[in-house]
Amino acid sequence: MEKSGKIVVEKVGEKSRVTRCFSKYPLKFIIPTKAGPSDIDAVWIYTLTYGGGIVSVYKSVAFNCSQQIMEANIGSDALLVIIPDPVTCFSTARYSQKQVFRILSDSSLLVVDWITSGRHESGEKWDFSLYKSTNHIYLDNKPLFLDTVLLENGNVTSIAERMQDYQVIAMVILLGPKLQDIQNQVQEDVKKMMSEQLHAPSAGGRSKACNGDGSAKPSLIASCNSFGPKGIGVVVRIAATTTEAVYRFLHCQLAGMEPMLGLCPYQ
Amino acid sequence: MEDETVVNDCTNQPSSTKSDSLLQWSKWQLIDSILPTGGFAHSFGLEAAMQSRIVSHPEDLQTYVIHVLENTGSLLLPFVYTATTSPDLQTWQQLDMILDATLTNEISRKASISQGSALMRVSSSVFVEIPSLKTMRSVSLSNGDVRFHHAPIFGLVCGLLGFDSETSQRAYMFITMRDIISAATRLNLVGPLGAAVLQHQVTFVAEELLKKWKNRGVDEACQTSPLLDTVQGCHSYLFSRLFCS
Numbered sequence: 301m302e303k304s305g306k307i308v309v310e311k312v313g314e315k316s317r318v319t320r321c322f323s324k325y326p327l328k329f330i331i332p333t334k335a336g337p338s339d340i341d342a343v344w345i346y347t348l349t350y351g352g353g354i355v356s357v358y359k360s361v362a363f364n365c366s367q368q369i370m371e372a373n374i375g376s377d378a379l380l381v382i383i384p385d386p387v388t389c390f391s392t393a394r395y396s397q398k399q400v401f402r403i404l405s406d407s408s409l410l411v412v413d414w415i416t417s418g419r420h421e422s423g424e425k426w427d428f429s430l431y432k433s434t435n436h437i438y439l440d441n442k443p444l445f446l447d448t449v450l451l452e453n454g455n456v457t458s459i460a461e462r463m464q465d466y467q468v469i470a471m472v473i474l475l476g477p478k479l480q481d482i483q484n485q486v487q488e489d490v491k492k493m494m495s496e497q498l499h500a501p502s503a504g505g506r507s508k509a510c511n512g513d514g515s516a517k518p519s520l521i522a523s524c525n526s527f528g529p530k531g532i533g534v535v536v537r538i539a540a541t542t543t544e545a546v547y548r549f550l551h552c553q554l555a556g557m558e559p560m561l562g563l564c565p566y567q
Numbered sequence: 568m569e570d571e572t573v574v575n576d577c578t579n580q581p582s583s584t585k586s587d588s589l590l591q592w593s594k595w596q597l598i599d600s601i602l603p604t605g606g607f608a609h610s611f612g613l614e615a616a617m618q619s620r621i622v623s624h625p626e627d628l629q630t631y632v633i634h635v636l637e638n639t640g641s642l643l644l645p646f647v648y649t650a651t652t653s654p655d656l657q658t659w660q661q662l663d664m665i666l667d668a669t670l671t672n673e674i675s676r677k678a679s680i681s682q683g684s685a686l687m688r689v690s691s692s693v694f695v696e697i698p699s700l701k702t703m704r705s706v707s708l709s710n711g712d713v714r715f716h717h718a719p720i721f722g723l724v725c726g727l728l729g730f731d732s733e734t735s736q737r738a739y740m741f742i743t744m745r746d747i748i749s750a751a752t753r754l755n756l757v758g759p760l761g762a763a764v765l766q767h768q769v770t771f772v773a774e775e776l777l778k779k780w781k782n783r784g785v786d787e788a789c790q791t792s793p794l795l796d797t798v799q800g801c802h803s804y805l806f807s808r809l810f811c812s
Contacts, residue, residue, distance in 0.1 A: 432789070442664075445671055446665065446668045446669045446788075447669070447671050447790070448788070448789035449789065450790065451793075452791070456633070456637065456772060456775050456779065457633060457637055461630065462634055463794055464794065469793045469797075491803075494804040495806065498618040498619055498806070499618055500617075500806075500807055515620060517620045517621060518619055518620075521619060521794075521801065523798070523801045523804070524800070525671065525672050525673035525674070527668075527673070535672075537796060538797065539793070539794050539797045
């Protein structure tokens with residue numbers, strides 16, 4: 301691994317501070333001193349890599365970062381928030397990332413992981429060769445959440461076929477006591493939103509009724525599922541026809557993070 | 568091909584041939600839809616896909632079935648494969664725990680648990696020639712840590728019955744295809760004859776998918792159709808529904 305870095309955030313007195321920070325080209329951490337209001341106890345970290353992106357970390361957190369692998373240990377009563385912009389793979393690109401989180405029963409974690417079909421306005425739709433994204437969460441060293449999405453062209457089916465008309469796929473993981481209210485709100489909102497969109501075909505799938513104009517697919521589909529013992533985590537999966545729709549969804553659903561972060565994500 | 572010569576050669580059968588013949592009966596029984604494992608309570612997200620208009624024409628059904636099979640191959644065949652090749656208590660319990668963390672979609676997780684529990688119960692009563700099935704089941708029921716997910720149990724039963732790992736992985740793809748197509752007939756997306764025609768058409772693609780995804784370890788298990796997973800996750804939002812998943 302050529303790139304590597306490590307950053308440690310600890311509580312020093314009443315304030316969370318970066319107590320260790322090291323990185324090697326082309327990975328770089330930028331830690332602005334005034335990212336949000338001074339009465340908010342949060343450390344913002346921007347990671348710059350060849351792919352771009354924003355990573356925000358706060359409270360007692362340590363992670364190692366390399367070209368494709370990020371490992372994060374989230375301490376007791378700590379919260380780690382990872383809110384990047386979407387990965388956009390150009391035509392023929394191959395991209396792979398792995399994020400491993402080790403948590404305790406009272407750690408909290410928010411991860412947004414998302415990808416667009418490419419530069420779809422210039423005709424590139426799911427045209428890359430390979431995208432692989434792994435998110436693993438271990439609670440007290442036992443597997444809690446193991447997810448890998450692999451999108452590869454040249455299979456029996458193409459990525460574009462599997463995505464139909466959707467241009468964005470997103471996943472949001474909400475975990476731990478600090479995010480309980482946001483979890484509940486998202487579950488309620490998504491259920492309400494989707495219940496309005498879903499309805500049984502009016503007269504059987506085989507009849508003519510569903511041919512012709514019929515009704516279109518929803519422009520955004522979302523589903524929420526809880527996982528882990530006592531449902532401590534919630535995962536939201538989203539498919540949408542535009543990137544803007546997902547930005548709006550994330551902005552709206554994560555607005556409750558503002559008191560913890562000092563700024564509203566995806567504003 | 569080997570199987571046919573075995574069947575025809577039954578006049579003065581050596582004992583290994585006799586057990587091979589009996590193995591075929593077990594094989595057919597395990598994949599027979601009459602085996603009460605509750606597969607027909609599940610649509611593999613097809614019902615939610617219809618209500619969200621992802622599948623709205625009979626032509627969309629074939630595409631949907633292929634995508635479900637691809638996702639089954641990439642995500643679940645590693646569990647079937649590993650359990651078939653090491654059909655012991657420790658491996659099975661480990662696979663069960665990993666699959667529980669891997670099925671992050673609650674709908675699929677519950678469907679896997681209900682079908683797996685039923686398959687274990689049925690198998691331990693039916694295949695009495697393998698007493699370890701009953702032992703493993705009661706040990707796991709009493710310690711309470713095992714969820715009884717379907718794919719590892721299917722692989723375990725196949726392994727203990729003596730199936731080779733490729734047969735057991737192909738059988739897993741077969742029952743998945745059988746259950747979605749059956750759901751499609753009950754959702755009135757296709758008629759019974761059309762369903763049979765479709766099943767045969769999809770066989771060729773299913774064999775390609777099996778070749779691509781077979782014989783992989785669980786560290787390679789992955790989702791290849793996130794759209795499908797998103798839609799499947801919506802099942803509990805359906806106001807009216809026929810299926811559990």
